[in-house]
Amino acid sequence: MDVAQVLVKSLPYIQKYYGKTVVVKYGGNAMQNDDLIQAVISDIVLLSCVGIKVVFVHGGGPEINEMLAKTGKESKFINGLRYTDAETMDIVQMVLAGKINKDLVALIERTGGRAVGLCGIDGGIIKAKKLSEDGTDYGLVGDITDVDTTLLEMIIAKDYIPVVATVASGENGESYNINADTAAAKLAAALKAENLILLTDVRGLLRDKNDPETLIAQVDVADVPKLRRENIISGGMIPKVNCCVDAITHGVKKACMIDGRVPHSVLIEMLSDEGFGTLFIK
Numbered sequence: 573m574d575v576a577q578v579l580v581k582s583l584p585y586i587q588k589y590y591g592k593t594v595v596v597k598y599g600g601n602a603m604q605n606d607d608l609i610q611a612v613i614s615d616i617v618l619l620s621c622v623g624i625k626v627v628f629v630h631g632g633g634p635e636i637n638e639m640l641a642k643t644g645k646e647s648k649f650i651n652g653l654r655y656t657d658a659e660t661m662d663i664v665q666m667v668l669a670g671k672i673n674k675d676l677v678a679l680i681e682r683t684g685g686r687a688v689g690l691c692g693i694d695g696g697i698i699k700a701k702k703l704s705e706d707g708t709d710y711g712l713v714g715d716i717t718d719v720d721t722t723l724l725e726m727i728i729a730k731d732y733i734p735v736v737a738t739v740a741s742g743e744n745g746e747s748y749n750i751n752a753d754t755a756a757a758k759l760a761a762a763l764k765a766e767n768l769i770l771l772t773d774v775r776g777l778l779r780d781k782n783d784p785e786t787l788i789a790q791v792d793v794a795d796v797p798k799l800r801r802e803n804i805i806s807g808g809m810i811p812k813v814n815c816c817v818d819a820i821t822h823g824v825k826k827a828c829m830i831d832g833r834v835p836h837s838v839l840i841e842m843l844s845d846e847g848f849g850t851l852f853i854k
Contacts, residue, residue: 600771613680636663677689688734695720776829826852
């Protein structure tokens, strides 16, 4: 009976999202634990099986760090972004678009889903130029200039799950390293997604960053400037919140940050009354 009640309660949410597109960004600690990886993949496959069109966008910072260390290169970050010289870019592309992307596709297939592995270069999905902020040199870190969803929409229409690594192409054929949160937000906006979900390493937006019980469950994007002034949005939370605001501003119905360290947090967020993490709405 308990199982039946869970299924009945999830029905309105399945009906709400049926045939709609949801973009899920995956990264952080949730990629470092085998049980959590399997839980996330199971969530994605279940959503797909009940008719929800999932676009799965991933990063892979820890594995990039590990490969750089093996080659004797030090990981360097500027304002939270990985400094990416030409040699580092080769490793980023190899790890993201190669190993991680194909491992995720294989895991989805083993779990009973159907997936296609891509990166932003494929089909010109993500185009970028060199990021330049206040004259800071980030190397081959890209600033997204254009998103073309044609290939993604073809794959989604055939009921496959696109798994997208965040490497983009430049106008002269160069490759750029793209922040995965930013890429997910831009893709969600271009796809007119119903929901953007960012899997993070915290519960969500906290009123007191040292107290997980101070979770802010819902934020209207109009209140974000006030939260910045109050220093509630600060540090590494700034770019994540900016991505949610950008997605909402450009037509995504809602965006949320949820704790990827909790098994099945995606299902809790999407198919239950309780929800999970911090929801951004307009």
